[in-house]
Amino acid sequence: MIKALVIVPYEGLYEMMKDIQQEVEDFQFDIELGNLYEGVAIAKEAENNGYHVIISRGGTASLIQEAVSIPVIDIQVSGYDVLRIITLVKGFSRKAAIVGFSNITQGAGTICKILDLDIKTLTITKDTEVKEILTNLKKHGYEVIIGDVVTVQTAKQLGLTGVLITSGKEAIMDALEEAKRSYRIFSQLQQDVSLFQSILDCNEQPIGVFNKEEKLVYGNERFNHEFHWMIVENSNDIKKLIQETAFTKEKQTRAVHINQSIWNIAACPQDGAIALFFEKNLSNQSVVQVGEREAKNAIEFRTSTSYVSLSGKSESIQKVLKQIDQYSVSDEAVWISGEKGNGKELAAHAIYVKRNNLYDPFIVLQSDLLRAGQLKDFMVEDFFQKHANGVIYVKNIDHLSADIQKELYHIVQNDHHKKIKWLVSSEDNMEEKVKSGIFDRELYQTLGQQKIYIPPLRERREDIEDLIHVFISDLHPKYGNGVVGIRPDALAKLVSYDWPSNVEQLKQVIEQLFKQTSSYYIEMEDVAAVLAQCEQPEKRAEALTSIDLNGTLEEIEKQVITKVLEEEGLNQSKAAKRLGINRSTLWRKLK
Numbered sequence: 001m002i003k004a005l006v007i008v009p010y011e012g013l014y015e016m017m018k019d020i021q022q023e024v025e026d027f028q029f030d031i032e033l034g035n036l037y038e039g040v041a042i043a044k045e046a047e048n049n050g051y052h053v054i055i056s057r058g059g060t061a062s063l064i065q066e067a068v069s070i071p072v073i074d075i076q077v078s079g080y081d082v083l084r085i086i087t088l089v090k091g092f093s094r095k096a097a098i099v100g101f102s103n104i105t106q107g108a109g110t111i112c113k114i115l116d117l118d119i120k121t122l123t124i125t126k127d128t129e130v131k132e133i134l135t136n137l138k139k140h141g142y143e144v145i146i147g148d149v150v151t152v153q154t155a156k157q158l159g160l161t162g163v164l165i166t167s168g169k170e171a172i173m174d175a176l177e178e179a180k181r182s183y184r185i186f187s188q189l190q191q192d193v194s195l196f197q198s199i200l201d202c203n204e205q206p207i208g209v210f211n212k213e214e215k216l217v218y219g220n221e222r223f224n225h226e227f228h229w230m231i232v233e234n235s236n237d238i239k240k241l242i243q244e245t246a247f248t249k250e251k252q253t254r255a256v257h258i259n260q261s262i263w264n265i266a267a268c269p270q271d272g273a274i275a276l277f278f279e280k281n282l283s284n285q286s287v288v289q290v291g292e293r294e295a296k297n298a299i300e301f302r303t304s305t306s307y308v309s310l311s312g313k314s315e316s317i318q319k320v321l322k323q324i325d326q327y328s329v330s331d332e333a334v335w336i337s338g339e340k341g342n343g344k345e346l347a348a349h350a351i352y353v354k355r356n357n358l359y360d361p362f363i364v365l366q367s368d369l370l371r372a373g374q375l376k377d378f379m380v381e382d383f384f385q386k387h388a389n390g391v392i393y394v395k396n397i398d399h400l401s402a403d404i405q406k407e408l409y410h411i412v413q414n415d416h417h418k419k420i421k422w423l424v425s426s427e428d429n430m431e432e433k434v435k436s437g438i439f440d441r442e443l444y445q446t447l448g449q450q451k452i453y454i455p456p457l458r459e460r461r462e463d464i465e466d467l468i469h470v471f472i473s474d475l476h477p478k479y480g481n482g483v484v485g486i487r488p489d490a491l492a493k494l495v496s497y498d499w500p501s502n503v504e505q506l507k508q509v510i511e512q513l514f515k516q517t518s519s520y521y522i523e524m525e526d527v528a529a530v531l532a533q534c535e536q537p538e539k540r541a542e543a544l545t546s547i548d549l550n551g552t553l554e555e556i557e558k559q560v561i562t563k564v565l566e567e568e569g570l571n572q573s574k575a576a577k578r579l580g581i582n583r584s585t586l587w588r589k590l591k
C-alpha cells in the first residue's frame with residue numbers, strides 16, 4: 001500500500017480528491033489544503049511522517065519538489081483542462097489572456113491557435129512576475145485572466161476577472177498512476193543506496209562527496225568520525241582541489257593539512273559531484289604547493305598536478321622539450337644544468353608530470369638546507385616507503401656538503417631496482433667542480449647519465465617575446481585584463497637586456513610593469529624605468545668594489561661622493577639627498 005499525501009492548492013480539488021479516494025486501491029492517502037508556501041510547510045512535516053510520495057499541483061508542486069527528498073508528483077494540467085476553460089471563456093465578449101508557467105501556456109497556446117481564438121498567452125518563470133504582467137495587461141484593456149491559483153488571486157486583487165484552470169478527473173488519475181511508478185523506482189533505488197552506503201561505511205578510509213559548490217553531500221562513517229564537516233568544507237585547500245577537479249574533470253591528488261595532520265587526498269570527478277578519498281600521510285615533512293617558492297624546508301612535497309609548460313621557440317628550448325619527452329619514460333637519473341632562474345625546476349616538474357604517476361608527490365630536496373643524516377632518516381620513513389616509486393628532485397645539488405654528497409651516493413647506490421626517478425639541478429660548471437674535488441665524481445657519474453642543459457636567456461633572446469605574452473596572460477586572473485600587449489620599442493628594450501637572473505627575473509619585471517602600466521600596452525618609458533631599478537643594485541655593488549679603501553677617511557669619503565654624483569648624472573641635489581647631507585656640505589667635501 002502506498003502512503004501518499006495530497007496537497008491541493010484550491011478547495012475544488014479537495015472535494016474531487018475526496019470522491020476519488022473512495023475509488024482507488026493500492027493507495028492510502030490523506031488530503032490537505034495549502035497553496036504555495038503553506039503547501040511546502042505541510043510537505044516538510046509530512047516527509048518525516050512516513051509518507052512515500054506527495055501529490056500536488058502546479059507552482060505548489062514545484063516548490064515542494066525543491067524542499068523534500070521523497071518523490072513529488074505534479075497533477076499536470078491536461079489538454080482537457082485547458083480545452084474546458086477555453087470553451088468557457090469563448091463565451092466572454094471581453095479581452096482575455098492566459099498567464100502561467102509553461103506547463104499551462106504551451107498547450108493552451110497551441111489549442112488557441114488550432115481553434116483560431118484571440119486569447120493572448122504569457123509565460124512566467126517565477127510567481128513574482130505575475131503582478132507586473134497583469135497590471136500591464138489591464139492597461140491594454142484585458143479584463144479576463146485565465147491561470148493557476150496565484151494568477152487568479154492576483155487578477156482579483158487588480159479588479160480583473162480571474163478564471164482558474166481546474167484539474168479534471170483524468171489528470172488526477174494520470175497523476176496517481178505516475179505516483180505508483182515513481183514509488184516503485186524510488187524504493188528500488190533506496191535499497192541500492194543503503195547497500196552501497198553500508199559498503200562505504202565498512203571502508204577504513206574516510207570518503208567525502210562534495211557538490212560543485214564545495215558543499216558536503218555525503219560522508220562515510222570514517223569521514224564523520226575523523227572530521228567535522230564544517231572544517232573540511234571551510235578548508236581553502238579542499239575548495240581549490242574541488243574546483244580544480246571540477247574544472248579539469250580529471251582525477252587530482254593533493255596533500256592537505258586538516259586537524260594538525262597531513263592527508264593525501266585523491267579527488268575524483270563523479271557525475272557533477274567530486275568524491276574525495278583521504279589517506280593519512282604519515283610523514284612529518286612539510287607540504288608545499290608548486291608556486292609557493294618562499295617556503296623553506298629541506299624536504300618538500302610538491303603536490304600540484306597543474307602543469308606549466310616551458311615556453312620558447314628557440315632551438316635550445318625545443319631540444320629541451322624533446323629531451324623531457326625522451327627522459328621521462330626512462331628510469332635513469334636526469335641532470336639539469338644552467339644558470340639560476342632559467343627553468344630547471346620547471347623542466348624537472350615537466351618530467352614528473354609526464355611520468356603520469358601523480359598519486360606520488362614531487363619530492364624536492366633543497367640542497368642548501370639539508371642536514372647530515374636527514375636524508376637517510378627520510379628514506380626509511382613510512383610515507384617515503386609508500387611513495388618509493390616517485391620522483392625526487394635534488395635542487396642545486398652542487399650546493400651539497402661533501403658529507404651529504406656521500407650520504408646521497410650511498411642511497412642512490414642502494415636503490416637497486418631503480419624505483420626512484422632522480423632528477424637533479426646544478427649550475428653549468430660541474431666538470432670543473434669534479435676536477436677540483438669539490439664535487440664527488442662517482443655521484444656525478446651516477447646521476448649524470450642523462451643531461452639537459454638550459455642556456456641563459458641572453459643566449460636565446462628569441463624566447464623573450466613568447467615568454468612576455470605567456471606571463472601577461474597569466475597575470476590576468478590576478479590583476480584583471482587591463483594590459484593586453486607591449487609596444488614594439490618596449491619589447492626591443494626587454495629583448496636586448498641581459499637578464500642576469502634569467503626567466504625568473506623577466507617574470508618579475510613583467511609583473512611589475514603590469515602593475516604600474518596604466519595603458520593597454522606596456523610602454524617604452526615604463527620598461528626603461530623598471531630596468532633602471534633592476535640595474536641599480538648591480539651598479540652600486542660595482543661602484544663599491546671600485547673604491548680604494550687604502551686611503552684616508554677623507555679620501556674614501558671623496559671617492560664615495562664622486563661615485564654617487566656620477567650615478568645621479570652630476571645632479572648635486574639628488575646626490576646630496578641620497579647621501580643625507582645638504583648641498584653646501586657636499587660641495588665643501590669635494591673641494
Ligand SMILES: Nc1ncnc2c1ncn2[C@@H]1O[C@H](COP(=O)(O)OP(=O)(O)OP(=O)(O)O)[C@@H](O)[C@H]1O
Binds near residue numbers: 343467504
Ligand atoms: N621556459 C619557460 N616558460 C615559462 N616559464 C618559465 C620558463 N622558464 C622559467 N620559467 C618560470 O621562471 C621561474 C623560474 O623558473 P625555475 O624555478 O624553473 O628556475 P630554476 O632554474 O630552477 O631556478 P633556480 O636555479 O634559481 O632554482 C618560474 O616561475 C618558472 O615558471
